[in-house]
Amino acid sequence: MGRAGEEARPVPLLPAQELAGRQQGAGDDVPARYVARANDAEAAAAAAPVPVIDLGPLCQQPRGESAADEAARLRMALESWGLFLVTNHGIEAPLMDAVMEGSREFFRQPLEEKQMYTNMVDGEHFQLEGYGNDRVASEGQVLDWCDRLYLKVEPPDERNLALWPTRLRDALHEFTAKCTRLKDRLLPEMAKLLELDDDYFGDQFGAKADTYARFSYYPPCPRPELVFGLKPHSDGSFVTLLMVDSSIGGLQVLRDGVCYGVRTKPHTLLINLGDQMEIMSNGIFKSPVHRVVTNAEKERLSVALFYSVDPEREIQPAGKLVDENHPALYKKVKIKEYIAGLYEHFSQGKMVIETAKENILKLLGIGAWNCGGIDSDSYFEFRSADGSHYGPNDAIVVTSRGSLRRTGVDRFGWNALASAQQGRTRPN
Numbered sequence: 055m056g057r058a059g060e061e062a063r064p065v066p067l068l069p070a071q072e073l074a075g076r077q078q079g080a081g082d083d084v085p086a087r088y089v090a091r092a093n094d095a096e097a098a099a100a101a102a103p104v105p106v107i108d109l110g111p112l113c114q115q116p117r118g119e120s121a122a123d124e125a126a127r128l129r130m131a132l133e134s135w136g137l138f139l140v141t142n143h144g145i146e147a148p149l150m151d152a153v154m155e156g157s158r159e160f161f162r163q164p165l166e167e168k169q170m171y172t173n174m175v176d177g178e179h180f181q182l183e184g185y186g187n188d189r190v191a192s193e194g195q196v197l198d199w200c201d202r203l204y205l206k207v208e209p210p211d212e213r214n215l216a217l218w219p220t221r222l223r224d225a226l227h228e229f230t231a232k233c234t235r236l237k238d239r240l241l242p243e244m245a246k247l248l249e250l251d252d253d254y255f256g257d258q259f260g261a262k263a264d265t266y267a268r269f270s271y272y273p274p275c276p277r278p279e280l281v282f283g284l285k286p287h288s289d290g291s292f293v294t295l296l297m298v299d300s301s302i303g304g305l306q307v308l309r310d311g312v313c314y315g316v317r318t319k320p321h322t323l324l325i326n327l328g329d330q331m332e333i334m335s336n337g338i339f340k341s342p343v344h345r346v347v348t349n350a351e352k353e354r355l356s357v358a359l360f361y362s363v364d365p366e367r368e369i370q371p372a373g374k375l376v377d378e379n380h381p382a383l384y385k386k387v388k389i390k391e392y393i394a395g396l397y398e399h400f401s402q403g404k405m406v407i408e409t410a411k412e413n414i415l416k417l418l419g420i421g422a423w424n425c426g427g428i429d430s431d432s433y434f435e436f437r438s439a440d441g442s443h444y445g446p447n448d449a450i451v452v453t454s455r456g457s458l459r460r461t462g463v464d465r466f467g468w469n470a471l472a473s474a475q476q477g478r479t480r481p482n
């Protein structure tokens with residue numbers, strides 16, 4: 055996800071963990087404010103075949119033969135799922151365990167201890183950092199079955215160490231340094247795949263780029279089918295590094311309207327692209343919509359590091375990725391403003407990236423044809439406003455979340471443009 059500024063909170067809330075404790079033996083219901091979905095038992099989500107990328111061959115100099123295979127897998131991951139698991143990432147297993155255990159110990163403390171790190175100023179005003187709930191903007195907001203500890207970890211001179219639990223401090227400091235090194239290894243690989251200069255993305259970050267850590271705690275829930283641990287969202291970051299409890303599922307990713315479970319392996323890290331990357335890559339790389347579901351038996355924890363461009367900077371699709379046949383699909387956005395809109399949209403179950411998209415109809419121009427509708431999973435192909443023809447390889451699919459994806463075929467595998475040129479129409 056990302057960050058939000060200070061806001062007044064209308065009603066003080068109990069942490070989800072406390073609520074879960076009180077619900078035990080007190081009946082099966084969850085408070086109405088947490089009910090986010092209908093009581094329809096969903097079929098278990100199929101597992102997403104999320105690629106596992108071995109960073110070893112990719113980062114070796116000189117590159118061996120297997121580097122090309124890893125790069126191809128990485129490209130596939132970024133263009134389709136927008137996330138992947140990484141091994142050989144340079145973060146030692148004991149350090150990962152220390153961060154996870156430190157987090158578990160923190161959340162297991164009595165409420166009074168955790169309240170020493172509260173994200174409520176004077177018990178009334180929400181501040182971004184600290185322990186508690188996500189920001190609650192209105193009485194009607196549907197709440198997530200989750201508590202969080204949220205900390206700014208970079209730049210180091212902007213850390214508020216008073217909010218860093220002592221038990222976690224050293225491990226988080228070291229973990230952040232290693233994750234940042236990993237992020238710095240990944241950015242040139244991603245730039246190469248787009249034929250951009252190796253340091254293109256690194257340069258965009260700027261001197262005051264910030265990174266936040268989010269420790270999430272999802273208590274067991276008596277009615278998991280009614281709530282979300284975290285409602286569907288895409289991350290407002292450039293890239294997110296995520297460490298999850300590998301023994302307990304719950305993270306799901308949405309692709310073309312279908313929900314898939316993301317399975318992780320011990321001591322792998324999950325790399326999740328954020329909206330900033332989707333914008334800069336002009337939609338070639340995806341910022342996936344994902345959500346967390348809970349279960350009735352076990353608590354679940356995750357630790358996410360959100361890497362974001364300097365809030366004072368503006369981003370837009372990389373110039374090299376835009377030409378007359380590949381119009382900019384996103385507007386220029388100022389990071390600070392984009393992030394400010396993030397929680398507002400999140401709290402309403404909306405995606406802030408929609409505000410950055412160019413108008414599809416404007417992009418289509420006057421020559422739109424063969425249009426299957428633009429609401430969900432539909433397809434169309436078009437001439438742009440200047441009359442240039444989008445060929446079969448530029449056919450556009452509008453995904454279920456409204457982003458444009460270039461593809462040679464529609465979702466039925468039908469190459470509509472080539473077929474139309476041959477006088478054929480798509481079978482029903």
Ligand SMILES: O=C(O)CCC(=O)C(=O)O
Pocket residue numbers: 055056268270284289296298304305344345346355356358
């Ligand atoms: O807990 C998880 O697995 C995912 C967390 C997440 O999506 C987030 O913090 O934005």
